[in-house]
Amino acid sequence: MQxxxxxxxxxxxxxxxQSLRTGIVPGNCNADNVDDEFKNxxxxxxxxxxIQTAGIKAAMLSSFGFGQVGGEILVVHPDYLFATLxxxxLEEYNxxxxxxxxxxxxxxQDTLAGSYTFV
Known part of the structure; x- marks a missing residue:
């Protein structure tokens, strides 16, 4: 299986x-014994x-696979995009x-009523 x-x-x-929308940074229940070298x-x-923050402006995630295949994504809160318009x-976009x-x-609604398939 792959x-x-x-x-x-x-x-x-x-x-x-979800974190950008809510400002919540989820904890890791397995992070209860972090090495002191990392804590410094x-x-x-x-x-x-x-934890609940006052808001998150941006986040970055990395995904790495086999054979040196990977990617990184920078996600910026939409408020910063809208502020440039x-x-x-902005009215046209809305x-x-x-x-x-x-x-x-x-x-x-039509899908729930059976008029269309979901995909």
Missing amino acids: HSKAGAAMFMLNGVL NKYALYLSRT QREQ NKLSKRNLKANRYW
């Missing part, structure tokens, strides 16, 4: 997106418990987003 690198990366990305690094944080651009959401919600 390990799905894409699936693992998507699982991690989902967690990053002021830029690394080893949480054994979940002019008012007209209009497109509303239409897209209506279409997606309608498809989802």
